[in-house]
Amino acid sequence: MTNEISHLLEIIETHRSFLLLSHVDPDGDAIGSLIAFALLIERKGKKAVAYDQDGVPEIYRFLKGCDRIVSVIPPAEHFEVAVFLECPDVRRAGTACSPFIEKIPLWVNIDHHMENSRFGHLNIIDENLSALGETLFDLYRESKEPMDSAVAEALYAAIMTDTGSFKYINTTPRAHEISAQLIRLGINPYRMYEEIFETLSRPAALIAARAHSTLEIDNGISCITITLDMFKETGSTADDTQEIVNLGRNIKDVEVALLFRETANGVKVSLRSKHNVNVNEIAVKFGGGGHLRAAGCTIEADMKHAKEMIFAAVRKALQEASGHARPNER
Numbered sequence: 001m002t003n004e005i006s007h008l009l010e011i012i013e014t015h016r017s018f019l020l021l022s023h024v025d026p027d028g029d030a031i032g033s034l035i036a037f038a039l040l041i042e043r044k045g046k047k048a049v050a051y052d053q054d055g056v057p058e059i060y061r062f063l064k065g066c067d068r069i070v071s072v073i074p075p076a077e078h079f080e081v082a083v084f085l086e087c088p089d090v091r092r093a094g095t096a097c098s099p100f101i102e103k104i105p106l107w108v109n110i111d112h113h114m115e116n117s118r119f120g121h122l123n124i125i126d127e128n129l130s131a132l133g134e135t136l137f138d139l140y141r142e143s144k145e146p147m148d149s150a151v152a153e154a155l156y157a158a159i160m161t162d163t164g165s166f167k168y169i170n171t172t173p174r175a176h177e178i179s180a181q182l183i184r185l186g187i188n189p190y191r192m193y194e195e196i197f198e199t200l201s202r203p204a205a206l207i208a209a210r211a212h213s214t215l216e217i218d219n220g221i222s223c224i225t226i227t228l229d230m231f232k233e234t235g236s237t238a239d240d241t242q243e244i245v246n247l248g249r250n251i252k253d254v255e256v257a258l259l260f261r262e263t264a265n266g267v268k269v270s271l272r273s274k275h276n277v278n279v280n281e282i283a284v285k286f287g288g289g290g291h292l293r294a295a296g297c298t299i300e301a302d303m304k305h306a307k308e309m310i311f312a313a314v315r316k317a318l319q320e321a322s323g324h325a326r327p328n329e330r
């Protein structure tokens, strides 16, 4: 890992202009990592454009430095290096960036998802990390650049959100140790939590209430459904739905929680599991991916068919898992 970080630092030293990209439907780790990387490049006196096709969700807009993230790449810009953050494959960055990235000669791929396709010239992949923010922390440490409060907040937001506020199975001693160092740098953990999780907008609260009322529970599987009509009725957007699947996950005896969200081009499925179903494997079957216990995919079908396909795959996985449950994971 250290070798790869040194290689990345060498690339940063020897190039001048960088396009930083993260995935569609960005989460706190995507946004925090983009900000921290952009600030490092700027600190070195170089040019960075940080890009996310879907922009910055409202709940992360308090982060200093988030104004650097654009959802349209300035057409006249020329870049020497593309840095993909949190993208298991190039498609995860969305299609709008394709004309730009094809012209960029050097690609760096930094990720912690399972099944990353290693599409970069330099690939820094560690699926054991709680969040990609950990790699950015290592990058700052190796570069000897000091972390100011903007960087510390961005990295704390990355780790806090990807660990579900330090409660999911990916919460390691190192996630806590790094967070402790960030707190010592002056960030306020309660303020961070409050800004991200206790500032629901009215439309976000209304869509959560509507979505929760669709909850179904069946043999260890919970299912919540969000339709396009619900967005219209509540004035909410997809950004407002990131936490909704957790109600289904918090139910006793539910192993797999599913959220089906209707979109203009199909159905976005979020999958969460607790102890013994590898939801990454299921999502990969449908062209998506993620982690062992949290994954997603988009299915180009109507709601009824998307549900049939996913339920069949989840039931099969549950059956297989019941044959070899891992009690030490409880």
Ligand code: AMP
Pocket: 023, 025, 088, 092, 113, 242, 269, 270, 271, 287, 288, 289, 290, 291, 294, 295, 296, 297, 298
């Ligand atoms: P979500 O259900 O969108 O909150 O995503 C859960 C996890 O799966 C996150 O780490 C996402 O980055 C990842 N993920 C979601 N959708 C996809 C996809 N289509 N391809 C790869 N990873 C995904």
Ligand code: MN
Pocket: 029, 030, 086, 112, 130, 131, 132, 162
């Ligand atoms: Mn992440």
